[in-house]
Amino acid sequence: MNENKFQDKIDSERKIEPKDWMPEAYRKHLIRQISQHAHSEIIGMQPEGNWISRAPSLRAKMILLAKVQDEAGHGLYLYSACETLGVSRQELIQQLHDGKAKYSSIFNYPTLSWADMGAIGWLVDGAAIVNQVSLQRTSYGPYSRGMIKICKEESFHQRQGYEIMAEMASGTPEQKEMAQDALNRFWWPSIMMFGPHDGDSPRTGNAMKWKIKRQTNDELRQSFIDKTVHQAEIIGLTIPDPDLKWNEERGHYDFGKMDWDEFWDVVNGKGPCNKQRLDHHKKAHIDGKWVREAAKAYSKKQKDLIIN
Amino acid sequence: MSLLNYTLRIADSSLISGQRLAEWCTNAHTLEEDIALSNIALDLFGQANILLEYASELDGNKTADDFAFKRNEREFFNLKMTEQPNGHFGDTIVKLFLFSSFNFLFYNKLSQSKNKNLSAFAFKSLKEVKYHLKHSKSWMVRLGDGTKESNKKVQESLNSLWEFTGEFFEMDEIDNELNKKGIGVNNKSIKEDWNNIINTTLLDSKLKRPEDGYMQTGSKSGLHTEHLGRLLSEMQYLQRAYPDAKW
Numbered sequence: 001m002n003e004n005k006f007q008d009k010i011d012s013e014r015k016i017e018p019k020d021w022m023p024e025a026y027r028k029h030l031i032r033q034i035s036q037h038a039h040s041e042i043i044g045m046q047p048e049g050n051w052i053s054r055a056p057s058l059r060a061k062m063i064l065l066a067k068v069q070d071e072a073g074h075g076l077y078l079y080s081a082c083e084t085l086g087v088s089r090q091e092l093i094q095q096l097h098d099g100k101a102k103y104s105s106i107f108n109y110p111t112l113s114w115a116d117m118g119a120i121g122w123l124v125d126g127a128a129i130v131n132q133v134s135l136q137r138t139s140y141g142p143y144s145r146g147m148i149k150i151c152k153e154e155s156f157h158q159r160q161g162y163e164i165m166a167e168m169a170s171g172t173p174e175q176k177e178m179a180q181d182a183l184n185r186f187w188w189p190s191i192m193m194f195g196p197h198d199g200d201s202p203r204t205g206n207a208m209k210w211k212i213k214r215q216t217n218d219e220l221r222q223s224f225i226d227k228t229v230h231q232a233e234i235i236g237l238t239i240p241d242p243d244l245k246w247n248e249e250r251g252h253y254d255f256g257k258m259d260w261d262e263f264w265d266v267v268n269g270k271g272p273c274n275k276q277r278l279d280h281h282k283k284a285h286i287d288g289k290w291v292r293e294a295a296k297a298y299s300k301k302q303k304d305l306i307i308n
Numbered sequence: 309m310s311l312l313n314y315t316l317r318i319a320d321s322s323l324i325s326g327q328r329l330a331e332w333c334t335n336a337h338t339l340e341e342d343i344a345l346s347n348i349a350l351d352l353f354g355q356a357n358i359l360l361e362y363a364s365e366l367d368g369n370k371t372a373d374d375f376a377f378k379r380n381e382r383e384f385f386n387l388k389m390t391e392q393p394n395g396h397f398g399d400t401i402v403k404l405f406l407f408s409s410f411n412f413l414f415y416n417k418l419s420q421s422k423n424k425n426l427s428a429f430a431f432k433s434l435k436e437v438k439y440h441l442k443h444s445k446s447w448m449v450r451l452g453d454g455t456k457e458s459n460k461k462v463q464e465s466l467n468s469l470w471e472f473t474g475e476f477f478e479m480d481e482i483d484n485e486l487n488k489k490g491i492g493v494n495n496k497s498i499k500e501d502w503n504n505i506i507n508t509t510l511l512d513s514k515l516k517r518p519e520d521g522y523m524q525t526g527s528k529s530g531l532h533t534e535h536l537g538r539l540l541s542e543m544q545y546l547q548r549a550y551p552d553a554k555w
Binding site for chain 2: 046058
């Protein structure tokens with residue numbers, strides 16, 4: 001009975017709110033997806049944070065720091081959205097530290113030159129936007145509203161990333177080389193951000209039925225590739241895929257085979273920065289323990305003062 | 309020339325503090341604090357940017373980025389306090405609190421400067437510095453009056469950073485010259501108010517004010533601790549490695 005009402009609500013495009021009845025599997029799916037998204041924002045701060053101290057101009061430094069700060073803010077929205085489903089931020093962070101919760105594998109690659117700040121903004125945020133624009137219409141109210149806020153900031157991130165790439169691509173030969181190298185390294189991991197092919201994505205079925213997801217992995221990936229190819233052409237960079245070509249019949253670009261063995265290796269912990277990223281997050285958490293304890297002790301003293 | 313030098317002193321303190329605070333990004337004990345420290349760093353970079361643009365105007369040749377990324381250690385005039393490593397969160401908070409309490413009073417006076425650029429800058433920055441002071445002060449109290457461990461830690465931070473506070477109130481020829489013209493601040497005149505802020509905060513924080521002992525000096529003539537060179541070599545790396553590139 002409940003189940004039917006719930007599905008009716010979704011089918012008639014009304015949002016599910018925290019106090020509404022929902023199937024346990026729906027709640028679980030959302031917690032997994034939103035927390036994974038939140039962790040991605042937070043772990044995603046590290047590869048870009050790696051270049052704040054070395055940004056090449058005052059303007060670039062301020063933009064990059066503001067961007068990384070935005071990501072912390074997105075993490076906060078998403079943790080809060082997740083908390084409406086009855087799980088605390090502390091528990092979510094524990095799951096991340098225990099390796100039970102995942103984050104986007106793209107952040108397990110190192111940022112090796114300033115051009116990587118461009119590539120991340122342009123490609124990684126670009127891919128994220130395609131996914132997030134679609135998620136603005138997701139069926140769970142708090143997640144949908146969070147996405148609407150986040151999308152506004154992400155489109156600014158993508159523009160600034162593209163601007164860095166464009167500047168470097170038209171700069172000195174060394175700058176152009178850095179830009180092309182960054183594109184070469186980030187292209188394939190970026191298009192794999194959309195996840196496995198639809199046939200290999202076991203959870204897609206329910207997620208589509210419940211309208212948590214509105215488009216499949218392959219549809220989203222295609223839409224990202226279609227719009228990015230032209231952007232690369234404009235700034236004179238080459239996408240590292242010899243099989244990439246326009247397919248008149250489909251009205252889309254055809255593209256080469258993705259290396260799913262690498263994808264699954266990185267998802268399962270065997271990537272260049274998996275250990276580093278998680279260790280960094282754990283260390284900050286452990287180093288800050290005495291501060292959190294002090295704040296708690298102080299706040300307790302203040303409450304005791306009021307009571308007595 | 310004096311005015312350029314005076315402007316650079318203020319700009320450099322903001323820039324170097326910002327550079328240090330930005331190192332906290334992804335390292336704070338909560339997301340909220342990560343965001344707060346980044347915010348303060350952004351304010352400080354913004355302040356540095358305004359003043360380095362003005363320095364560029366006074367100089368007529370170098371750009372703001374040239375000033376930030378192409379000067380050597382001996383050509384930087386930031387207060388030595390600002391270049392000290394972050395240490396743990398308590399060290400950073402003590403540094404931020406001591407510097408912000410000085411800056412708050414300094415900008416307050418500078419906002420009355422006869423130089424329109426400096427007064428407008430100070431007026432705008434005052435609002436930001438008020439927040440920096442409020443934020444760092446609230447942490448002084450929480451850490452000082454938190455647990456035994458936090459009190460001990462932050463007292464040690466205070467003791468070891470105290471020697472960098474002497475520079476706040478120094479006056480050299482340039483300061484005197486500009487103060488006479490109504491452009492610069494008489495730093496000695498803000499000492500009493502600074503003492504008041506420090507003493508009341510330390511009382512609330514259950515911390516002891518360290519005795520004035522040896523005081524560091526020298527930043528007004530570009531003499532620094534060994535930490536600045538490393539900070540600059542990291543900050544200036546791209547501009548130095550690719551001098552022909554535009555970013």
